[in-house]
Amino acid sequence: MIILFDLDGTLIDSTEAILESFRVAYETQGDTVPESELIKAEIGHPLDAMFSTLGVAEERVWDYVDAYKMHYRTISCQKTVLLPNAREAVELASQYATLGVVTTKTAKYSIELLEHLGLMQHFEVLVGREDVENPKPHPEPIQKALEALPKGAKKIWMVGDTCMDMLSAKEANVIGIGVTCGYADEVNLINCTDYIHSNALEAVRFIANR
Known part of the structure; x- marks a missing residue:
């Protein structure tokens, strides 16, 4: 997975x-x-x-x-914090899945942030803005991440807080899960995906049982 x-x-x-x-x-x-x-x-x-x-x-x-x-x-490092339950979400997910990050942030700064926050070791790949020609909602960022990960996964999930994440997942034939702890309007997010959870930990627990 x-x-x-x-x-x-x-x-x-x-x-x-x-x-x-x-x-x-x-x-x-x-x-x-x-x-x-x-x-x-x-x-x-x-x-x-x-x-x-x-x-x-x-x-x-x-x-x-x-x-x-x-x-x-x-x-960025001193003025960025993990969202509630984010550390627990990543640590739980790493027990049963291969993990990656797909972001429109600059990859260099994202890696530095995750290293500073003590989570980068859980991720096998990180795709940032400079790694692609077409950012989300285009499927290229997800496709680029998957190219760097083991093939043959039975299920692939994308957890994000915006419709851009969900549209990118859909176009890449990946299952999208929206979380309401971020920046998107919840009503719009509901219209973009079949799965909605309050935060990344709830999403990861849901995935574990699928």
């Missing part, structure tokens, strides 16, 4: 680090910082898409992304 996890809103809470890095990016560019709720509504999308949606002109997006990353890498 294989279980793939999203990061933000599924296993970790890096809201403080994300909001602070967005603030620094906008201030560095001499721009007005959007309201926090508008930024939070975009978490889970690639950074360039987030800035575009928030109104940054196409020709300036990557300046904002670079400013964001310069700050984020200095604060």
Whole structure:
């Protein structure tokens, strides 16, 4: 069995680090910082898409992304925490499945975060934004992760907190499980998948009994 996890809103809470890095990016560019709720509504999308949606002109997006990353890498570890029951979820899942991470965060920073949080040793693969041409909801990130894992798994699951995770799973012929501990609107998430649980631990317990 294989279980793939999203990061933000599924296993970790890096809201403080994300909001602070967005603030620094906008201030560095001499721009007005959007309201926090508008930024939070975009978490889970690639950074360039987030800035575009928030109104940054196409020709300036990557300046904002670079400013964001310069700050984020200095604060991400100390301003990111595991969500409740996330450690227990990963440790339980590792007892009966091969694990991977599929995220739109930068892989380098994601690996550093998971090492800092003491969980990276449980994952056999981590696919981040720079590893693919097409991020979630495209199936490529999941497909890329599965290419690096043992073949022949009877069941493959994707645990995530957004419809992007669920759509990516569906297109990759993987079973999606939505968790409501993250950033997506619960009503929308219900419409994206057949399985909904309150957090990653509940999802992992459900998978164990399937």
